[in-house]
Amino acid sequence: MPLLLRMVRENRWYKAEAADWLQRGDVPADPLGDLPTRKNQLSVYEVMPDRSNLERIVRALALTKDKVADTGFVLFDSELLPDLGINTSASEPGQTPDREANGWHRDLTDLSGNRLVALTRAILERGESGTVLKKRLTELVLSGIAEKQLPEKCRLKLS
Amino acid sequence: MTIQLVEDTAATIDEPEAVLQCDDSSSSTAPEARSAKQMQPGMLVAALLVAATLTAGGATGVSGFRPYFAPRRLEEWTDSATGETECSPELTQEVRDLFALGSSEFFEDGLHSRFSRALLMMLSLHGRAAVLAIRRYVQSADPKPDVVSEALRWLADIADPTSLPERWALLQDALNDGSPRVRDGAILGFAALDDPRALPMLRLAREHEPIDELRRLLSQVMTQLTNTEHATAVADGSRESLV
16 A cells, blocks of 8 residues: 655654653644645645655655745555545645646545544554755755756745 | 845955944844945944954854855864844844744745744844844743744755854754754754754764654754765865866
8 A cells, every 4th residue: 555645844743742642542733733624635645655756746745835945744554544434536636846746646535623633643653754854855856857857947946 | 135135245244244233233223234335434443343353262253153165164163152242122022022923823844934034034134133132032031942943944044154153053052952843943954054063963962862753854964964074075175186
């Protein structure tokens, strides 16, 4: 089963900080801010099991922001979803400047408040987090422009 | 007024400008009036005398602290931001208001916020004095860790050599903060500075860091800085072989 990636601020997802909440059968509220839904759906991206497209997805997502910066993410196995009653849809492509990355876009559907909290809990317990540094992303953007994976205008997001 | 203007004036007269900026900040003078080129002759002479004193090892100790260019300058390093320069009450209040503004915001990577825009404007207008005021506020008040973390990311990412010692000192403080989120901002701040002189400090921080994710982040940043150090050494060697 593939992995799913969601862009977040990593420092809201530290497992040690969440441990007390999870032991009490609860979850901290801060991570929920990184999971905003629209029409009860949450946008995520599918990462290959060997993670070969992970940096490309983070690069694509970083380019949707005001400027390329250190970019955090959480990663979790899609196998977690059926137990949470959450479905996945691939009907809508992503909205990033990288067309190929847009094809890896997925929506988590039928999300209720309870399911969102359960998903947060599952990610904190069994997922992982990371950050791609700005300097690395800058290299990736420049190489993406050179290889025509990204339009030239993406250069404007570098500063 | 942009950060670029501060860089331009700094590039013109280097360290004396740093002194002038900080002194002027206490009277909330408009930044344009702080350029040495536009100062009264008497003030300029006085400022240059102060600068000469500092260059010889004076109070703020700005001398010897330069942006990272080459390994040979490692020995020039001094931890110099003593924070002895006075900050105006107005600037102190501005910083307080700024952090109050930030406490109501939700920050996302790569996205500007009202807080980040106001912070960058303050740094552009007040330079070193603003960083000093922020450092003192962070030390003396109890600001929200999210806001401090956000501030560290942005203020490390500006290209202003004149305020580098103060920004470095602020990041160094934050690296030992009790809040993991503040430490996160400090680590990412050092990544933005991309200065290999931070390596020993980051190595020590990693030894004592209890949060797994932060230890991993420290390793990432250390790898980046080590690569920067090697790349600079190679470039330096190439230049020397051409001479």
